[in-house]
Amino acid sequence: xxxxxxSPQSLIILEGKxxxxxxxxxxxxxxxxxxxxxxxxxxxxxxxxxxxxENTKSNGRYTATLxxxxxxxxxxxxxxxxxxxxxYICVVSEEYKxxxxxxTTVTVRA
Amino acid sequence: KAGVTQTPRYxxxxxxxxxxxxxxxxxxxxxxxxxxxxxxxxxxxxxxxFSETQRNKGNFPGRFSGRQFSNSRSEMNxxxxxxxxxxxxxxxxxxxxxxxxxxxxTFGSGTRLTVV
Numbered sequence: 001x002x003x004x005x006x007s008p009q010s011l012i013i014l015e016g017k018x019x020x021x022x023x024x025x026x027x028x029x030x031x032x033x034x035x036x037x038x039x040x041x042x043x044x045x046x047x048x049x050x051x052x053x054e055n056t057k058s059n060g061r062y063t064a065t066l067x068x069x070x071x072x073x074x075x076x077x078x079x080x081x082x083x084x085x086x087x088y089i090c091v092v093s094e095e096y097k098x099x100x101x102x103x104t105t106v107t108v109r110a
Numbered sequence: 111k112a113g114v115t116q117t118p119r120y121x122x123x124x125x126x127x128x129x130x131x132x133x134x135x136x137x138x139x140x141x142x143x144x145x146x147x148x149x150x151x152x153x154x155x156x157x158x159x160f161s162e163t164q165r166n167k168g169n170f171p172g173r174f175s176g177r178q179f180s181n182s183r184s185e186m187n188x189x190x191x192x193x194x195x196x197x198x199x200x201x202x203x204x205x206x207x208x209x210x211x212x213x214x215x216t217f218g219s220g221t222r223l224t225v226v
Contacts, residue, residue: 041219043219045217089153097166100153100155
């Protein structure tokens with residue numbers, strides 16, 4: 001069973017709307033949690049990285065939250081743009097291992 | 111500054127052949143890690159090199175190997191290719207080794223390998 005579960009698997013939103021992606025993990029002990037954006041055919045690009053002591057981290061219109069007690073993280077996209085169409089991957093780090101979520105595919109429609 | 115460069119971008123090989131992929135990290139980054147990405151399995155960790163030494167290894171067969179040179183450039187080799195090896199192979203560089211480091215990873219655009 002994957003130690004990092006993301007939901008939903010995919011979603012479609014209208015340009016200008018907000019959306020929230022979820023990441024639940026069972027990895028322990030936990031070093032940090034990262035969110036990446038991956039455009040089709042390209043490598044992932046880092047959006048945020050949070051340690052267990054951080055609750056919120058923002059990068060422009062992207063805001064990630066982390067609840068280390070419940071082992072949940074979310075990525076909120078504000079005022080979505082067409083360029084936000086991509087796969088968003090949650091990655092949880094232990095000291096010697098990375099665990100990847102399967103990703104959420106976001107499609108932004110005009 | 112230049113990002114992580116992977117070559118070639120696309121590759122088509124026949125079953126049974128071998129292939130070598132190259133990754134040049136960001137200047138100053140000494141850690142290079144490799145990943146396989148497929149639609150069915152998602153991203154999977156292959157191995158990580160730091161200062162020419164393999165630091166971590168994922169659960170892949172011995173057909174997958176790598177090395178790192180003194181200038182931090184890394185190569186990945188896959189021998190006796192199988193159809194299931196068709197994937198996007200990504201490398202990432204970082205200032206420090208180990209997934210637990212908080213410096214973050216910068217990924218290249220990947221090499222798309224198709225095995226026919």
